[in-house]
Amino acid sequence: MHRQSLVDYGKSLVATEAPTPEPRGSEVLLRVSHCGVCHSDIHLQDGYFDLGGGQKLDVRGNRPLPFTLGHEIAGTVEAAGPDAKGVTPGKFYAAYPWIGCGTCGLCARGDEHLCNAPRALGITVDGGYATHVIVPNPRYLLDVEGIAPEIACALMCSGLTGYGAIKKAMPHLRVGPLLIVGLGGVGLMGLQFARALTDKPVFVADIDSAKRAAALKLGAAEAFDPADAGARKSIAKAAGGGVGAAVDFAGSDKSLAFAQAPVAKGGAAIVVGLFGGSFTLPVPMFPLRALTIMGSYVGSPAEAREMLDLVKAGKVAPIPVDMRPLAATSTSLDDLRAGKVVGRVVITP
Numbered sequence: 185m186h187r188q189s190l191v192d193y194g195k196s197l198v199a200t201e202a203p204t205p206e207p208r209g210s211e212v213l214l215r216v217s218h219c220g221v222c223h224s225d226i227h228l229q230d231g232y233f234d235l236g237g238g239q240k241l242d243v244r245g246n247r248p249l250p251f252t253l254g255h256e257i258a259g260t261v262e263a264a265g266p267d268a269k270g271v272t273p274g275k276f277y278a279a280y281p282w283i284g285c286g287t288c289g290l291c292a293r294g295d296e297h298l299c300n301a302p303r304a305l306g307i308t309v310d311g312g313y314a315t316h317v318i319v320p321n322p323r324y325l326l327d328v329e330g331i332a333p334e335i336a337c338a339l340m341c342s343g344l345t346g347y348g349a350i351k352k353a354m355p356h357l358r359v360g361p362l363l364i365v366g367l368g369g370v371g372l373m374g375l376q377f378a379r380a381l382t383d384k385p386v387f388v389a390d391i392d393s394a395k396r397a398a399a400l401k402l403g404a405a406e407a408f409d410p411a412d413a414g415a416r417k418s419i420a421k422a423a424g425g426g427v428g429a430a431v432d433f434a435g436s437d438k439s440l441a442f443a444q445a446p447v448a449k450g451g452a453a454i455v456v457g458l459f460g461g462s463f464t465l466p467v468p469m470f471p472l473r474a475l476t477i478m479g480s481y482v483g484s485p486a487e488a489r490e491m492l493d494l495v496k497a498g499k500v501a502p503i504p505v506d507m508r509p510l511a512a513t514s515t516s517l518d519d520l521r522a523g524k525v526v527g528r529v530v531i532t533p
């Protein structure tokens with residue numbers, strides 16, 4: 185099999201060859217047809233996340249090098265182990281990548297994406313910047329019939345991240361409308377899921393006027409510029425006092441400070457983005473505002489299926505996709521790092 189491998193942190197990926205693995209037990213071998221290039225791959229390539237104030241979160245862990253990144257995977261079944269039931273060779277699937285140990289309490293309650301001993305594809309075990317990938321069990325193969333393959337793969341990360349966050353916001357909308365802060369790919373995806381899940385107005389905020397315009401086209405009720413000094417007050421006013429939930433898809437100190445400000449009493453701010461930084465709020469504000477601040481990380485296998493149902497029902501407009509060959513993986517990461525990518529780059533090995 186051909187791969188584009190991480191051989192050293194902070195360095196470009198390089199082409200490597202390895203014997204094509206043979207699926208054992210319940211494993212399934214997928215022939216990768218599409219693998220989306222995600223912003224978090226840049227952090228994995230660096231080996232750390234920026235925590236602000238010069239602090240770094242080391243994510244090098246005990247990942248064996250060379251390692252194959254790529255967690256937004258779709259492809260066809262090439263072979264299956266003797267215990268892999270219900271898989272048809274040649275059938276096309278998206279692979280749910282956020283795989284857990286399968287035995288701990290978190291996995292038992294269906295939250296495999298939060299498992300502390302993850303086997304996440306392209307994160308802790310070899311992923312999809314390759315011609316082949318091993319998926320440990322057919323239950324992680326998701327039916328994406330009717331969805332374009334280059335869209336189906338990207339849904340496993342950006343789509344699921346948007347859906348998982350918006351779902352957490354839903355119970356808080358009895359308090360007031362929804363605010364979405366940060367209108368990159370995940371934010372715009374989140375906006376569309378929100379429009380599918382609630383009739384409440386959805387307000388949006390981003391410093392980029394083109395992104396605000398795109399969000400208004402997708403049905404946002406009103407768009408605000410966080411750089412505008414009066415924006416927080418304007419949002420609270422438009423929301424009739426405050427928003428029920430604010431979802432921060434940027435995840436910086438500035439964006440969270442902005443997002444939580446117009447949250448009404450009893451409401452919630454949900455942090456999704458991983459931009460970095462640190463944030464302070466006077467402790468008495470939590471009880472006085474009955475404020476919840478929570479994090480959201482991708483989504484569970486059940487949420488992935490719910491999300492796919494919404495997409496199959498035509499509730500989500502396709503994102504612009506730029507398809508490139510396997511050999512272009514490393515330069516694609518460079519382009520993403522340089523902010524030179526519009527929409528999603530998808531590798532077609």
Ligand SMILES: [Zn+2]
Pocket residue numbers: 222223224225255341342
């Ligand atoms: Zn991702």
Ligand SMILES: [Zn+2]
Pocket residue numbers: 284285286287288289290291296299300301
């Ligand atoms: Zn587990």
